[in-house]
Amino acid sequence: MGSVYRARDLHFPNVVKLVAVKEMINSAPDPLVRKTIVQNFEREANMLATLNHPAIPRIYDYFTQDDRSYLVLEFIHGKDLDTVIADANGFLPEDQVISWAIQLCDVVSYLHAHKPDPVIFRDMKPSNVMINHNGDVVLVDFGIAKTFQSGQKGTMIGTEGYSPPEQYRGEASPLADIYSLGATLHHAITRRDPRLEPPFSFAERPVRRINMNVSNEFEAVINVALQYAPSDRFPTADAMKEALMNVARKTGALSKISAALPVASGGGSGIKPLWSFKCEDEIRGTPTPHQGMLFIGCYDNNLYALNAADGQFQWKYATEGGIVTRPIVYDNNVIFGSEDKRLHVVGVRAGKVVWTYYTDGKIYSSPRIADGYIFFGSDDQDLHAVNVNSGRAIWKYSTDAPIHSSPLVANELIYFGNEVGGFHAVDFRGQLKWRFQSKRAVTSSPVNRGQAVYFSSVDGYLYALDAGNGWPIWKFRLGKGSVSSPVLADDFIFVGAADGFIYCVDARNAKEVWRFRTENQVSCSPVIYKDSIYCGSVDGNLYCLEYRTGRLRWKFESQAAIAGSPVVFDDIVYFGSTDHHVYALFA
Amino acid sequence: MADFFKKLFEKKTKAKEQPAQQKPVDLAVTAPLSDQQINSILMNQYLKNEMKQLIASVGQSVGKQREHNEDSLLALTTTISGGADNIPFGLYIVADGMGGHQFGEVASNAAVRIMGGNITKKFHSYLYNLPTQILQESLQEVMETSVMEAHQYVQREAPGSGTTVTAALVLGQQVTIAHVGDSRAYSIFPDGRIDPITRDHSLVKRLEELGHLSKDEVANFPHRNVLIRALGQGEALEADVFTVPFPQGGYLMLCSDGLWGVVSDKDIHRFVAEAPSLPRACQNMVEAANAAGGPDNITVILVQMIG
Incomplete structure (x- = not known):
């Protein structure tokens, strides 16, 4: 038989990357049998390398030397x-x-x-x-x-x-x-x-x-x-x-x-952030990673650009109001709205303004880009369509209330809610296709899959509507209202609510799969990464749950409510907290 | 730094685009199409010119061994064009009744009429009022309450009897299903797939799911017709209610066990794919079930969306 060694991968000299090396001794006396054994080993190693599952260690390499064969695989702590x-x-x-x-x-x-x-x-x-x-x-x-x-x-x-x-x-x-x-x-x-x-x-x-x-x-x-x-x-x-x-x-x-369950060893407050960065006021927005940079808006009126790897400050751009919208990067420009009623477009590299676009209300709705247009809502009650290159208004669609919901562009329609509960589908020419009325504000941003569009409402329901005609397919009763934008994975839909729960619902029949209790309202929108769901709560914690069962993997405690949504990129979770910090954690 | 990225990025995109444009044509290899494939392509092209609409056909037979027909069906296809919207609306229900003193007939008949009436009443204002109005109730809620009404009626008027019910409400591209018992809904695709959409509420299926029966044992199980859930039976009834997309380019089929228990999936697919029209396909399937002995009542509804 053989042994298993703990080893360090020296391809990465600057970090400690541990691997397991499994050694197998070929003791067959007959050379033909020995050869067959090595061939079998290599065939199996190749097969194992094609497996991709969180509960199977990854294979990095294999080799044979003299009468020993080696398999290099992921090291499992535990x-x-x-x-x-x-x-x-x-x-x-x-x-x-x-x-x-x-x-x-x-x-x-x-x-x-x-x-x-x-x-x-x-x-x-x-x-x-x-x-x-x-x-x-x-x-x-x-x-x-x-x-x-x-x-x-x-x-x-x-x-x-x-x-x-x-x-x-x-x-x-x-x-x-x-x-x-x-x-x-x-x-x-x-x-x-x-x-x-x-x-x-x-x-x-x-x-x-x-x-x-x-x-x-x-x-x-x-x-x-x-x-x-x-x-x-x-x-x-x-x-x-x-x-x-x-x-x-x-x-x-x-x-x-x-x-x-005892929460993961190293869980609880034991988790150390990879880095954190302090701004001068609350952060209620969601960061955007882009080519090694991280952009995030803050209530101190600045948009910050940080180095995503270490949190080093790169530049900031000052507006005249708080920023909660999620920046979007397009053609080397960062685009975001501010409470100063303007949509700002600034260069990725140095934060120099390219153009700004005025609306008549504060902007809480994050911009979306499709077909050369930027779509976003404003407190002036309009959905704005702006040419992404020139900053010229193409059209406005007027509704009867402020728009905080970020539009979804799908099936050649633009879907968004407003603060009196009107949920709209507008085409690319700014013509209303259909409207659905919920009883309270639709602040959350819709998501879609195939012919269905999903969103939550302050009236306490999670809705599934037919994307083509606005017919309600099902409604799922939440404990309280919700401003959290749902997210889809497999056949499940996930959403937070003001009753403090994170819900997982079967998207086909609106049956609850699990719910997870946090200690305060969940206004954050969850995100899915690999087999985990990440979501913040007003109780100050960022939770990482296994998304199929709702089991807690770990939580990280910030010093104040988390209202913005996390984003996960390259195995790192980034999020802002109202404790004024931006955090980066290992996913 | 950003310029550096920009350069890198631009090169990459160019490098990606060029080979695609210069792809030599003679490397492409295509297998010859069968006559059936060519026909289905031609058929689809022809259908593209039509207005978006549902078409449906039905088949029913008492079978060769029963005296009564205890199956009931409802097929309602509505097309209204003239406003800005033209959303196809269809309601299709199959029910297979059981119980002595002809109460099986009563139960299945009541199930389709009460559910059908309830659902059309809910949609009346959408279909016939001006301006048209979208329901506040969700499609799944409409289906659930309709099943419950039928359930209570059967308990009251035909005590001791019960019925399966499989109902499909088609609105636009969505099919909302309500299902109790062992009648079935299938998605049938042109490429040969025939996927059951519903899950039988039967003893044999339950045992199979629990791992108590092997495939062979399932095929020869003596109590294949024992249901564990039926409309009209028990105090609390839980119907399966869910929404699936209408099978793209294919067919929606509802049927009772007089068809699916007798004619194989493969044969069903063949009848549907090869028949020149929906009514002929339904007729052929019913005839095949009778030719195989016709042990039970046979009911089938076949629906297609064209345009």
Whole structure:
């Protein structure tokens, strides 16, 4: 067999980048067998390199030297589940195990869906499941090592105690992974090590006889996974995941998970920002990263340009009012509106003014660019269309109230709300296509997917309208009104509300998937990056949640309310707080 | 610094554009098209000239082994043109009743009429009033309340009976579905895909989802017709209500288990794709189900959006 080394990647001399190097010794005496083993290793390494999942370590490199082969992969900070079980005082909480189980089903399902051939993990057991510093699972020790185990008869792989009966006959199928997953969960929730018991004796050790605190429902899921006959188990990892999600919904685990979990070590107030930058007043806007720079407006009337890597001040541009709009970069110019009623266009490099455009009201609506026009709303109740090069007005569309909502341009229409709840769809010539009336202000900015457009309203609903004609498809009741702009990922839509919750709703049928409680209003608009959702709250925290379950990954506490939205770029989260600071954190 | 970026950026975009323009033509390889593909392309071109509209056709048969028809259907297609808007509106419902003393007929018939009446009443002012008005109620709420009304009626007037109901409300490009039981809605695409939109509320499906039955066992399960949810049954009824886009360039199909349980997906797709018209496609599917024994009542609605 071989060893795993912790190593440092010297391609990056200025930072400490740790990697794991797995060494495998080729001890086969026959040269032809040795050659086959190396070829198998290289084939597997190439296959692994194509996998891309948060619960699978990334492969950076592989090589063979003499009788040893090496695999260079992502270093996982954390403990393996075997150690977690052994170190725990008493039983692990059910909610915690369910949450890991859901993640394991997720990654196993990903592997089984691999094309052209499904990847069978073959060796699911607690010691191959790492719990990383975020409390998430990562699968380690892929079947790759198996090619080096010569001398064993046939294709006996997997670990006794966790392997299903058919694996002892040399069959490796997706259903074998389901069984091993069941065995792993059985071990985790009962603390009875199956390696110390006769094979396939799980039925003689019912979960609830050992651990009374486990729900009937969760026991039932484990039992189905552990059925002797493969056809009696869950047909797929997805089916098992769904069963687990149902258990989690019933037992309330989904909402409890975040509370029950010790927040990521290094979480809580332990998270150190990469850098922070102090302005002279509150920040309520959203930053924009662009080619190594970060632009953000502030209530001290300035637009700041910072170095995105270290927060170094580059330049600032003074307007005559507070800036909450999100700047947009176009053709080496930064474009943004201000409470001084003007749209400002300044050069990216030095912050020199290019042109300004006057409206008759304060500007809270962020500009959007499409087809050579800039679209934005103003407190003068108009939606303005301005030529992006000349700054000349093309047309204005007048409504009956100030416009704080930032327009969405999609399907050749411009969608926006106003402060009396009118939601408008206007075409590129400034003609109204349709209007929908909600009961209170629509301050949030719409998002769309396909033929539907989504937004929240101060009337306490999240709306889905037909983008073509404004028909309401569904309404979802929030606890209180919302000015938070929704965001979409997979089939889910996410939004914050004044009741302090961040909601996740199924975009097809308006059913709630999860909700996460913060300590105060959520006026921030969430953003999705990889498998996380980032959202600030008036309670002063920036939250990072796993977006499929709403489980808290970490939170970062600023000194005052966070009203603006974060932006994530290149694994770094940038956001401003009313404590006057701009922060950069590792995502 | 910014100039430097600018230079870098400009070069890149140029480099990207040029090869695209000079792409040699003779590298392109195309497979010959089948007659069917050519026909469907020609058909689509022809349809492009039409006004945007829904067309629908239906088929129904008592089958070969039952005495009563306990299936009901409703198909309502409306096209109004003349204002600025011309939004196609269609309502399609299939219900498959069950219960003794002919109450199955009563239940399915009541379900389609009450739901149909309720939904059209809600849309009356939009369709026939001037100026037209958009509903405040959402499409999914309209569907939910209509299912509940039908549910209460069946409980009151035909106690002990029940019915499946699969209803599709088409408005513009959206299809809003309300579904209880094991009748089905499908999206049928020209490229051969036939995707079920609904999920059966049946014992066999439930066991399959729970992993208690293998594929073979599902096919031979003795209680295939046992429902776990039906309109008219139980106190609280939860219908599946959701919205999907109308299948682009394809068909929406609603049917009872007298069709989908007897005729394979592949054959259904073939009948739909090869028939010269929607009525013929419906007729062929019903005939195929009868030819395969016609064990149950057969109902099908086929909808296409053209233009």
